[in-house]
Amino acid sequence: MKDPSELPHPSRADLKLTQVLFALSDPARLAIVRHLAAGPQEMANCCAIDPNMPKSTKSHLMKVLREAGVIRNEAKGRNRLLSLRQDDIDARFPGLLQSVLAAE
Template identity: 50%
Template sequence: MTTATNPRVLEHPERTDIRLAGVLHALSDPVRLTIVREMALGEGDDFACSYFDLPVTKSTTTHHFRVLRESGVVRQLYSGTTKLNRLRRDDLDTLFPGLLDSVLSAATAETARDTAR
């Protein structure tokens, strides 16, 4: 992990420190999976935490983004007072080829099944 000395600089795992178990844990939560699915649709874009309409409190949203950041799924940075988030697609695809696409496809299929009921 990189060490942050400035409170406005957030710690992120280096690519070589990202672990499959951590990524799978981060993606196992429905709220976090929703965040990642939406980010994947806007590939390469930065998203403010407030962009996402989530069914949880602000403090719980902060927790979910922290889990995503600490697992290596997203990169966060400050722009003024806004915390921006970007999917670490290149890192994930390099380390775990096809994993993110498979998880996102499975989540989409599950949503379609649930909607069809």
């Protein structure tokens, strides 16, 4: 039986360039990715997420990033652990993430 707290993530082979680029095109989502480049963070402690932002907006930002395969969003106790799928993105699209993160 599947754990209801598990969210679907695309496999490395299913990552699509257009979806990854779309996910990275929004300034709020890009800020999250930049923050996660330093290492995994608990969603509640991710300082890239405005604490005054509505919960529905935060959920949508995470959903777009997760469904594009940019981040992994996994249950960790009563919280969620966010991590950047850098290895998967680098394997599918070499240099893309490094170029995006280096851009101003």
